[in-house]
Amino acid sequence: MEGDIVQMGAYIGAGLGATGMGGAAIGVGHVVGNFLSGALRNPSAAAGQTATMFIGIAFAEALGIFSFLISLLLMFAV
Amino acid sequence: MADSTSTDSAQNAGGSNRILAWVLFGAAAVLLVYAALTGKQTELAFHPMDQFIVKPLFGGDTINWYTPTNVTLWMGFAVVCVFLLLVLGTRGRAIVPSRVQSIAELAYGFVYRMVEDVAGKDGVKYFPYIMTLFMFIVFSNSLGLLPMSYTTTSQIAVTAVLAMAVFLTVTILGFVLHGVGFLKLFWISAAPLPLRPILALIEVISYFVRPVSHSIRLAGNMMAGHAVVKVFAAFAAVALISPLSILAITAILALETLVAFIQAYVFAILTCVYLRDALHPHH
Secondary structure (H helix, E strand, O other): OOOHHHHHHHHHHHHHHHOHHHHHHHHHHHHHHHHHHHHHHOHHHHHHHHHHHHHHHHHHHHHHHHHHHHHHHHHHHO | OHHHHHHHHHHHHHHHHHHHHHHHHHHHHHHHHHHHHHOOOOOOOOOOOHHHOOOEOOOOOOOOOOOOEHHHHHHHHHHHHHHHHHHHOOOOOOOOOOHHHHHHHHHHHHHHHHHHHHHOHHHHHHHHHHHHHHHHHHHHHHHOOOOOOOOHHHOHHHHHHHHHHHHHHHHHHHHHHHHHHHHHHHOOOOOOHHHHHHHHHHHHHHHHHHHHHHHHHHHHHHHHHHHHHHHHHHHOOOHHHHHHHHHHHHHHHHHHHHHHHHHHHHHHHHHHHHHHHHHOOOO
């Protein structure tokens, strides 16, 4: 039985860390939603800004990826 | 008259569709409950992460740095595909391009415009590097969608090498072009003076975190998508819910096709952003 409680803690921590991905999901949704509402107001300017939207998505996603990384580390490295 | 009949039929169609949907949902729910109650299989038929095991191609279990593994094989396939598309596909140089040639031209134009828009006119000099990265990642991701294949970009080792190469290239380029002036990237002159040291600290941290997020974004997206596919594939072994899980696999694979392209695009466009920072460190 020894050592099991450490593993339990690691798995609970991995699960808690994975909830951080939800924040990234909200952020990405926010970026795309605001892009779309702006694009529907001025469709002619939208095409030039899709690259900016993808950069914004990538930056918003990066912070969720760190929580995913923590989960992976807890699952496989600790 | 014609309008009313058409709306009637439309309503009827909508009603019958709704009834059909409810029947399907009900059947699925009953099947799920039945499978959960009577199912003897308490474990999946195979582990969803088994697909990411690195195996040597020719016997043995030991893996050294020179051992050809399945990762090597599928990276080789990706390189061969890029060669076939971009070198052999455009060999004809026809004025009216063939299908393969027009795909190659579309890809070239797409990446070229992206580099020009994001990195600027003087970033075009580094277009071949970004084109190489983009094509390699696109083909690695798409080849991973084939059944029984191996997704090389799901390995953090592979993407970390790509991202570290970008990071080192961009950093060295910045110092070569601007010398110590490259450090102005961290000293934001637009901000009020008392804030600048704090902002500089944040900028330095975010600069060194770049290769981490750059590599794990690609690997994480690929790994998560393929693991989900395999989870549903294991559900398909349970006879009662196999139709549902096969439908789910089809839907997820459609999404993965999109993700495979978008992640390659994001990797390339972030490389362009970092390149722009190295070329113009003055905000």
